[in-house]
Amino acid sequence: MDPGEYSLMDAAEDRMWWYRALHVRLCDSLTGIGGRILDAGCGTGGFLSVLKARRPDLIACGIEWDSQAAARARAKSAACITRGSVNALPFAANSFDAVVNADVLCHAAVDPAQALAEFQRVLKPGGRLVVNMPAYQWMLSAHDRRVHNVRRLTAPGTAAILRDAGFTNVHARYWNGVLLPLMILQRKILARGDAESDVAPFPPWLDSILHGMTALERRLPFPLPAGGSVLAIAEKP
Numbered sequence: 001m002d003p004g005e006y007s008l009m010d011a012a013e014d015r016m017w018w019y020r021a022l023h024v025r026l027c028d029s030l031t032g033i034g035g036r037i038l039d040a041g042c043g044t045g046g047f048l049s050v051l052k053a054r055r056p057d058l059i060a061c062g063i064e065w066d067s068q069a070a071a072r073a074r075a076k077s078a079a080c081i082t083r084g085s086v087n088a089l090p091f092a093a094n095s096f097d098a099v100v101n102a103d104v105l106c107h108a109a110v111d112p113a114q115a116l117a118e119f120q121r122v123l124k125p126g127g128r129l130v131v132n133m134p135a136y137q138w139m140l141s142a143h144d145r146r147v148h149n150v151r152r153l154t155a156p157g158t159a160a161i162l163r164d165a166g167f168t169n170v171h172a173r174y175w176n177g178v179l180l181p182l183m184i185l186q187r188k189i190l191a192r193g194d195a196e197s198d199v200a201p202f203p204p205w206l207d208s209i210l211h212g213m214t215a216l217e218r219r220l221p222f223p224l225p226a227g228g229s230v231l232a233i234a235e236k237p
């Protein structure tokens with residue numbers, strides 16, 4: 001990503017509504033999992049910090065390519081952070097009980113097929129893979145260019161690449177669907193090519209409203225047919 005984006009992420013991910021909504025969903029996806037967890041592409045460590053607070057029983061580790069982001073992740077989460085690429089993980093086979101990969105397979109520098117093969121290699125048999133992806137290729141915007149995203153997938157498309165990589169028990173669903181109309185308005189109508197990053201402080205009242213809408217959606221007993229992101233869970237055979 002652009003270096004400035006890491007600074008924005010580091011400052012915002014503890015309190016910005018979108019990160020809080022994402023992190024609670026990632027934690028939900030690890031229910032029933034114990035042991036060692038790898039955050040593959042951990043950025044500045046926001047999710048690892050949340051995970052360690054919510055699940056102190058887990059051994060949480062991270063890997064991050066950017067050296068400054070890795071240093072920030074270490075300071076923020078106190079987790080073991082390795083510098084490296086998700087395309088070639090520097091870990092032994094069958095090392096982890098779960099791998100979390102949040103908004104990383106979308107990056108230009110990542111080869112999805114190669115990264116997924118690496119996730120499967122380092123997972124123990126029966127281990128869980130959790131993947132979050134931005135949804136819909138037609139939603140590519142100025143923000144995606146700033147963070148070097150080149151691919152956005154549908155829920156069926158995300159499930160397909162996981163199955164093609166050999167994962168089983170694949171389930172993919174949209175989230176952030178209630179706010180999707182506002183995302184379309186902001187990204188496709190209001191934003192210009194030189195638009196500022198989507199990662200920014202929101203007024204507290206607005207942040208509370210947006211987060212409340214994601215929390216309401218999380219409690220729905222059924223998946224929404226569309227959303228700004230896709231969350232997928234799969235298993236290594």
